[in-house]
Amino acid sequence: MSNVLFTSTAIATGGRNGHVKSDDGLIDLKLVNPADKSGDKGSNPEQLFAAGYAACYDGALNHIASSKKKEIDSSITADVSFMKDPADNGFKIGVTLNINIKGVTQEEAEELAKAAHDFCPYSKATRGNIDVELKPNAV
Template sequence: MKKNLYTADASAVGGRSGHVRSSTGIIDLDMSVPEGLGGKKNATNPEELFAAGYASCFQQALLVIAQRGGDKLDPETTVQCSVTLFQEGEGYGLSAVLDVDLKAFDRDKTIDMVRQAHKICPYSVGTRGNMEVELKVQGQAIPVQAEENAGVANE
């Protein structure tokens, strides 16, 4: 049974060249097309905000997986998320790369933990079947089974 835990609210005006503000006021940012696409400096964009959210959410999923396994993550553990905006025909899409460095675990254990986190992370679950997500450990791609990026979550 689904149980709602939290709802975030934000509003935008002016699209990619406008402004976003969360209902709490913590996010209150000017938006711009990415600078490399002709946008202005000192403004964020939807892809940057998505990457920040996905990275922090995925790291939380790793913390949960570690705790379930009786492990503890190194405080210097990092999750780097790169979100790419692309055009395909008349439409646009996103893809993501998550690069994880757990610092304290061997490669096999890290790969296993990353795969488990990918199953439970709300961003991974929400994008599954809708966008390509590549998983990496310390810069090296790890094989992702087709079913890990398609359909509904396994858990």
């Protein structure tokens, strides 16, 4: 590995109907599989991935905007879909990033969104592995 800045740790037990907890205890969640339609309350891996991706992408977006001397306010809604994968009869995920940017034109929002996608560590990790759709919107 290259120069590690920090490492985050979480432990999962019981799979999609189990439990996940971070080593510092800040994340301590029951997991449920929404596809089971059991009505049980809890989180799921896609929800956790959506939260992480949205936060990481928003950080990348603000970094890129700052480097281009743009003052923005932004919010990212990450929709992570769990889908059947016809290639192997298994499952896969796809992501839509709904990117709201205040303080720029629509054209600038699109440019910033693409640049942030090129820079974001989550985007780099998923590139070529899952479909990610960017939906930038100047608000």
